[in-house]
Amino acid sequence: MEEQPQDEKKSQSRRQSLETREAQDRRRTLSQTPSVTGPTDVSARGSRGSLGAPPSRGSPGLPLSQKSSGAPGSQGSLGAPGEEATEGKPMESVPQMGSQSLHHLVGFVPSDVSMPETYAPMGGSQFGPYQPMDMSSDTFQPEPLLSSSSYLEEDEGSHGPYTIDDPLFRGSYMEPSFGPLDYELPEPEPRELMIQNAKAYLLKTSVKCDLSLYEHLVNLLTKILNERPEDPLAILESMNRTVQQDWFHKKLDTLRDDPEMQPTYEMAEKQKILFLRGAGEGEQEMEEEMTEIPVPNIIESAFYFEQAGVGLNSDETFRIFLSLKQLVEQQPVQKCRFWGKILGLQRNYLVAEVEFREGEEEEEEEEAEELVEGAGEGMEGRGEEEGEEDEEKDVDEPPKPTWKPPPVIPREDSRTGANKYLYFVCNEPGRPWTKLPHVTPAQIVNARKIKKFFTGHLDTPIVSYPPFPGTEASYLRAQIARISAGTQISPLGFYQFGEEEGDEEEEGGAGRDSYEENPDFEGIPVAELVDSLANWVHHTQHILPQGRCTWVNPNQKSEEEEELGEEGEKADELEEVEQEIGPPLLTPLSEDAEILQLAPWTARLSCPLCPQYSVAMIRSNLWPGAYAYAIGRKFENIYIGWGHKYSQENFNPTLPPAVQTEYVIGPETMEMADPTVEEEQALKAAQEQALAAAEEEEEDEEDEEDEDADD
């Protein structure tokens, strides 16, 4: 509110400075007595607030177009206690109003308390038209309460000639108490009327809200002056918008919580639990922790991966570390490793690879199997009842299909092959870990045929063709199995085969499936690791096309069924199934198949600028997102990605099978056209010819015989 009138004042005062000077000169002579009362008021007001403000305002000097010569002097005098200022120079102070208004613009201190100080020497009047909108508040927010009428009313007690020579007041209903001065006040000019009208119009409040344009402009200018941005004209519109928003979106109370931030706070609470150590910790527990907890040192791995430019940032890694620690405390874990992160559409998965202690896990397995068997028996019981009913009916039954589903390949036992490790997943550190079920070969086979993004919720159904047997949890597990089988690598020599090896023949040609750490491993120099892929080996078993790591003949079980069931039919359908062989364990990477002339692995030094300290980093081109590093005796694998294989060609989904034939196509079932008349006649003619030819031959033979007989 203060600014606007001062702007006007400034322009007006420039125009009218000449006029005012004359008026001031006249007043000078008459204003001696009233000025006596002035100082008292001044001192009263001077005791409030800062007298120091005026000096500061005085100093910005007067690069202003005030033509009054006494201005510098009187500016200085304003700094002095008001008494001296008012004496003898109230008229000087009038033009000072103009300059002070400019000062306010230039060196404004947003404390409204000092405002009235400047008006104190104006004598007599309570507050000038520059009355601050809110005396008490510290902010510069003008209140919509005060309008142009308010300050006009307050001036009723003032004496006419001692009020500020504000053109706005000319023509107001303020009565000058000194009659003879009336004629000296200029008549209200049309121009001032225009100004008053303009100001009244600006102060009109908007229909939509309580804000008027006037106040908004004041807010805007105040904000600009407070913040002093570099190029205010360029960002004027943005500031305009911001000021409007600020007016309408005030900050919430400190008593109420921000509703938007609620989930953030909840998450932070959950993560806080991670950071707190459990209750009742003693020194003993500390020692235990140091020795026994099998939590992997992922912070160290994260450091090495970071050298290679891979991995999550350090505070996320630390949170993952803490949640792994939580997992280890909750489950009977013997070995644990951070497998990686799989990105999803709505949420991501953090995967931990875990090996349970002996015996722990099998109890759960048995329970699950019993449940399944129990369900199976229930089904069979029901089937028998149905069979009895059918026998009674006996006659009108549709033909039973002879198609039998292909035998289900049994899944591998725990701790072997693809189910060697157990996997736990969680969405974010701080959330509980969920165990993924073991993977079945059918799931792996199907997972190879489809390509779907993960959503982040484990119970999402997978809608695809061929239909995937399971929910997202099984698909996730299958992909984890495939990725592990394809990309878990280690430097050559880190793992070696155990000394007790069974014969290869006994295991059905599957090769060795166990390995152990080589205590004598000394590490391969980083340069060699990068140069030759033969220095790295796979240490997980390859998954065969069947979906398992060890091959199982699916027809073995069918032989048992043969004994129980009918004979004859099955024998025809028994196919010769070839044993599937995959590359044996610990195969070097150089043997990996190429992807269309593309090397399947890329090996790099992490930092070419300092090769002596860098780490050998290798990344897979077949499974983008799989990385491994090795340095000295340390190595680690990690996967961070979407969980899909790379293929140069587009993904072609499996087509649905052709429509099955309903019946055998042959002459019995085919409709044949009846022979036409011509064809029949032709056939008849041909037959007669053949008969005739046969008779002639007979006659010839008889003739010959007769001739022979005659001789």
Next chain:
Amino acid sequence: MDSESLLLSLELASGSGQGLSPDRRASLLTSLLLVKRDYRYERVLFWGRILGLVADYYIAQGLGEDQLGERKSLYSLNCMEWSLLPPATEEMAAQTAVVKGRFMGDPSHEYEHIEMQRMTEGDRTYEDEVVIQIKEESRLVSVIDQIDKAVAIIPRGALFKTPFGPVHVNRTFEGLTLADSKKLSSYFHFVEPVELKNKSLLEKADLDPSLDFMDSLEHDIPKGSWSIQMERGNALVVLRSLLWPGLTFYHAPRTKNHGYIYVGTGEKNIDLPFML
């Protein structure tokens, strides 16, 4: 991401797993500063990294006064020496559309593409195999251009258009609110708008011409090609493109930090409709 806030941006974008090693970061900080001085750019953005088989390309882009104006792309193999790339043209795009597979990492590598062309000699017309050589540099240029046109995004309000035409960075942008940051309509493509003109007048009436002058992500085809996630418990919103996997956009709501980076193989994910 802005080269000025490089370190913070890399931290925020690291949720996708790909980042930069410390030596690269250090070299980027130095070299991008020099690039800005030498080429007299207003802003230098670190665009990202394209993984090749032999080497990786590091890409940076320089912008002039007008944020939507011409963008110059530079590439480097070691984050220190930058070379200017030629601007993308339509013929380049058409030519390089036939090249498939990974980038080699060697800018002078040439792809061979065999095409059957009709040649006329006198009266005879016959088809002949013509081997066309396509340079990897052109492929790089067109891939960067495609990615920019398709998936470079910016939150609503970060840029504003002045009445004279040029687009400026909005200094009073305080960030999106939490509710807005989960909606696709709060993000715009950072290119000249294509669909905006096709909007009906009714829709245009609600738009603010100084802020809504670019296409929003709402009508991207295929629907669902963006994955919006909140990380760090709602303190960071991350958008990942599924059409060009590797593009990560991050924004911390209620703050000014936003940016995008592409770290990937430079291949479009054409299987997207099957994967959704």
